[in-house]
Amino acid sequence: MLNETLSASMWKRFVQEGVLDSTRMNKRISESWIRCKQAVVNPYSGTGRSVLSGKAFDSQKQKSRQWLELTLPHVRKLTSFIEDTGMLALLIDPEGYVLSMNGQSPVLQRAREINFVEGVRWTEEEVGTNAIGTALYAGEPVMVIGTEHYSVASHHWSCSASPIRDEQGQLLGIVDLSCPIERTHPYMLAIVSTLAYTVEQEWKRRRQQDELELIRTAWEQLETVFPGVIVNERQQIVLANKAVREKTAPSSGRWTYPDFLREYGYAERQRTPVYSRQHGGLLGYAIMLSEPSRRSLLPASFSAQPIRFGGETGVSSVFRQVLQQIERISRRSINVFLKGESGTGKELVARAIHDNSPCNNGPFIAVNCGAIPKELIESELFGYAEGAFTGARRHGYKGKLVQANGGTLFLDEIGEIPPQMQVALLRVLQERKVTPIGSSAEIPVQLRIISATHRDMSQMVKEGTFREDLFYRLHVYPLSIPPLRERKEDIPHLVRYYCQKNNLDVPMFPELIDQFMHYDWPGNVRELFNVLERLSVMTEEEIPLLLPELFGGDFGLLAATAATTEWDGRSSSREESWSYREQLEKQSIVQALHKTNGSASAAAKLLGIPRSTFYRKLQKYRL
Incomplete structure (x- = not known):
């Protein structure tokens, strides 16, 4: 009762005055409260607003059909436990929509009072801090009890949620147990975590079985003199026939089908869907290939690039110079400072530097300094030890600096970090050691730091808002990324690349390309890609x-x-x-x-x- 009263008073003070004692709260809850306040979520409401029904709801469920079919039998095994404890079991998709809700009628009725129903979107943006929305954001199991919820509508509820991921770490959905607060069970979080792990293992086995069935079924259709590939439903090439293997270089990892077409110049001639005899779902495609038509108005992909680059390089001399600098920089582990307007592709360039460096097998960790609340950036970068504060994770948290050890840390919008953090970051650059919050142990790190900003850092140094010594530690090799208006000859190549990569059907009249070439593109490459998305749905x-x-x-x-x-x-x-x-x-x-x-x-x-x-x-x- 004392903890509940304390939490209620903390909630009231934060909502009314904006004062938060984060040392007395779970880190994920305090982070979420701050996000909700910044997003202007109404703390005095919190009932469901966006509810899908009818065909819209059926369409949303269809997107998650496979993992739902896999997960629902496991949820049904918990029916007696759910009914005895007065809980609700829910399955939620990656967008936050509740696709399935099971429980006894009295509890379902209480849930309906706050519009907590099937089809509702239960995210932080919609209803404030809650286990479902916060687990979606944090990507880890979360439990939220009573007044830990940001909005009053959920103050009489307790909920635990855990993400379910596929074999590649991509989010499939969320499993959640919710109940009135007086029915809170001490093992709720453990139950949803175990259930999520069970589903993930079964999903992995199902994928392996599906892939074997896809290869067995599709292979006979590829044994011809024509080039052909087998592609799974995630657009990955799982097998190529001899006619393809003889003309393509071996590659580690898997090609995505669009990247393969772009790299080797094949065009799709015939596509045959392959369905499972076991569960009836789509497994993938057997695809016959032919040489592409050269009548396109857009240029062919520029393939003579000397380095690995994750996007389209084009042909402009200014960007070729950037690529040359990337190749030169990558050989050494010096810090790099990227300068460029918003939308020019700074993170893509940072990743290219990493991918072409000797430490390319190490991690590439990207952090947007401007997107992290100033109160949380220290723990996010440096991590913390077990017991560093109330609500800290049991085994502590490994900060981004340690996560990037042996690889590259990309600090985007570096000009946004607060002054006190500038001092701490400078010490890491000087001593190559990290001390987590609440610990006296120093962790040695070896990493390259690539920083980026669209702001004038020299002016910030003059104004005293950014430390001069830190600036020169980061500013070892400045690399300017040109805006799109200075590399307009790349526009047709970028258009071709983006449309091909995303299967966009955009009618490319010569006059439209000409209009593209005369526009100044203040939003740079990001604006170009947004325009292509809009054009793809126009007649x-x-x-x-x-x-x-x-x-x-x-x-x-x-x-x-x-x-x-x-x-x-x-x-x-x-x-x-x-x-x-x-x-x-x-x-x-x-x-x-x-x-x-x-x-x-x-x-x-x-x-x-x-x-x-x-x-x-x-x-x-x-x-």
Whole structure:
């Protein structure tokens, strides 16, 4: 009772005053409270808001069909325990939607009072700190009791949740036990953790069986003179026939199918789905290949790169210089300072430096310093010993500096770390030793630190907000990443790469590529990829009209200028029967004249076309 009262008073003080004594709380709970406050979650509510039903809910469940079918039998084995203890057993997908909820009617009714039902999205952003949402964020088992919940709606509940992961560590979903707080069971967290582990082991066995069945079933279809591969449902090539193996270099690890096509130039000729005779689910595909067509408007992949790089390198001289510097830097373990605007691909360059270095078999740990609350960044980087504070993990926590030992630590947005942490980080760089919080033992580390920022660090040093000695420790080799506007010749290559990698169907008219080449791309490569995503869901007729909105208006009236061109490459000589695009063009001209009160010169300027061209259009459309 004392702990519950203490927790309630801590909750009230934090909600009302923003004061938090994190040393008296579980670290994951205090971190979550801070995130909820920053996200402006309502602490006085917390009932479910986003609830899927009908076809939308069925569609959401279908995404997780395989692991649900594997997990539900294990949940049913707990039925008698769940009913005797007054609990609910839930299965949640990686997006936070409750896909299954089992328990007795009285408990289900209490859950409905806070809209805790099947189909609800139960994340931190929706309902505040809770075992499901916090386990999703932290990626580890979590227990939340009573007033440890951020929102009052759940203060009378106790819940424990554990992630379920596949053989590659990717999240499949969450298993959760929840109950009214008076029915809290001391082994709730152990039960969900054990259940998650059991499902993970069975998932791994099922995958191995599925892969063997896929190979046995699909192999006969590949034994031909034509090149062919067997691809699992995760788009990995599990086997290639002789015609492929003779032309491709051996590779450690597995190719993803899109990367394989891009690297070796094959094109897909025929795809045959393979289904399991055991459970009826899709196992993968037997794919026959042929040489790709060379009629594409977009260039072929540039393959003469001297280093391993996880993205598209293009052909621009400025980025080729970056690649040359990466190759040179990678040979030595010096610290690197990346400078570049947001969206230029700093983490991709950092990973390339690591991948081409002698320590490429070691870990690559990326930390966004700007995304970690200042109160938590010390424990996140340095870790802590067992018993360092109340709520600390049983065996302590290995910080990012130690996790990166033998490899590379990438500190993005380095300019955001607070002054007191700058001193601690400087000591690590000088002595190559880390002292976790609450420990006197020093842990030796050998690692390369790559830091990055979009801010002017020299100016920060002058202003005294960043230590000069730390700056020069990090600034051993500065590497500038050019913005996209300085490497526009790479745009067609980046477009081809992203569309191919993500299977996007974007109609690439020559005029659209030309428009891409004339835009300044303030959001850099990230903005280009976002635009391609939006274009992929548009029709060809919509693209000319929506381009101004697509580029935030910076393109001017592209709807009109795009409409002045025959996008399909055919010229029109009809005087009376205009095509759809000609009708769009005429409409744009009429709108421009209306906005400029009939001034032809002003309308031409508004549309961004020469006056002579504008007058010819007026004659053509008899305006």
